[in-house]
Amino acid sequence: MIKKLLNKNKEYANLSMVNNFQNNSLDEKFWMNCPECKKNIFKKDVEENLYICPKCDYHLKLPARQRIDLLIDTGTFTEFDKNLYSKNILNFPEYENKLNLYKDKTNENDAVITGTGKINGLNATICVMNTDFMMGSMGAVVGEKITRAATYSIENKIPFIIISSSGGARMQEGIISLMQMAKTAQELRRLSEYKIPYISILTDPTTGGVTASFAMLGDIIIAEPKALIGFAGPRVIEQTIKQTLPDGFQRAEFLLEKGFVDIIVNRKDMKNMLFRIIKMHGYQEA
Ligand SMILES: [Zn+2]
Numbered sequence: 001m002i003k004k005l006l007n008k009n010k011e012y013a014n015l016s017m018v019n020n021f022q023n024n025s026l027d028e029k030f031w032m033n034c035p036e037c038k039k040n041i042f043k044k045d046v047e048e049n050l051y052i053c054p055k056c057d058y059h060l061k062l063p064a065r066q067r068i069d070l071l072i073d074t075g076t077f078t079e080f081d082k083n084l085y086s087k088n089i090l091n092f093p094e095y096e097n098k099l100n101l102y103k104d105k106t107n108e109n110d111a112v113i114t115g116t117g118k119i120n121g122l123n124a125t126i127c128v129m130n131t132d133f134m135m136g137s138m139g140a141v142v143g144e145k146i147t148r149a150a151t152y153s154i155e156n157k158i159p160f161i162i163i164s165s166s167g168g169a170r171m172q173e174g175i176i177s178l179m180q181m182a183k184t185a186q187e188l189r190r191l192s193e194y195k196i197p198y199i200s201i202l203t204d205p206t207t208g209g210v211t212a213s214f215a216m217l218g219d220i221i222i223a224e225p226k227a228l229i230g231f232a233g234p235r236v237i238e239q240t241i242k243q244t245l246p247d248g249f250q251r252a253e254f255l256l257e258k259g260f261v262d263i264i265v266n267r268k269d270m271k272n273m274l275f276r277i278i279k280m281h282g283y284q285e286a
Contacts, residue, residue: 077116092172108130119275121286146184166215203227229260
């Protein structure tokens with residue numbers, strides 16, 4: 001991990017040098033504009049602050065592996081199905097190239113990481129979607145991994161957690177990707193039959209087929225502040241219903257007010273919140 005971070009820093013440094021040589025914009029490699037408050041922030045400060053803007057508390061995207069480090073006790077995570085990868089079943093043009101490109105870029109085989117670990121000593125199964133891999137889109141592998149992880153929760157009688165962040169179903173897998181909505185939903189129904197809690201955490205952005213299936217099926221639905229959560233984009237909705245949408249539409253706070261979300265939790269408090277919810281359901285440290 002540290003090695004990877006160092007390499008990343010090296011990459012920044014190298015890129016900055018090239019950039020500096022070309023257009024003197026060294027600053028851009030170390031500084032960024034917060035998309036919310038628009039203030040100039042030092043990238044390193046943002047990274048060290050769990051990708052939360054230090055000026056306005058805006059929650060930027062947290063890389064999936066870091067999300068696991070944040071929520072799961074050190075050294076307790078066992079990953080499932082790391083080697084499952086998608087195939088170009090429909091012969092969609094350029095899909096294989098795209099998959100290979102993202103595999104190289106992210107060092108992951110698809111858009112979700114699943115596994116089991118402990119949250120302050122309590123067992124849980126956890127699935128973390130990865131927007132760095134094809135916008136966290138859901139194809140056959142994402143659906144299969146989430147379904148298998150839910151099965152593990154049922155067999156081992158431990159709580160189930162999904163942290164969603166996704167652009168929706170993966171269009172390159174057509175109907176196969178849409179089928180994942182039903183497939184994941186039926187296994188979540190089984191979780192509920194066995195009375196095992198499913199906690200869904202919505203992060204920025206949770207959209208499309210993911211919102212329309214497992215993300216909204218949580219027994220408890222938590223969102224990060226200001227996360228974009230929706231099915232279709234606002235422009236499509238406005239064109240369809242021919243009405244102007246209210247301010248803050250599709251943000252976590254709006255959905256909380258309308259009852260779609262149970263609670264909004266700051267990223268820094270998320271682990272403790274999960275611990276409290278699991279404990280409340282009678283689970284004990286094993
Ligand atoms: Zn900010």
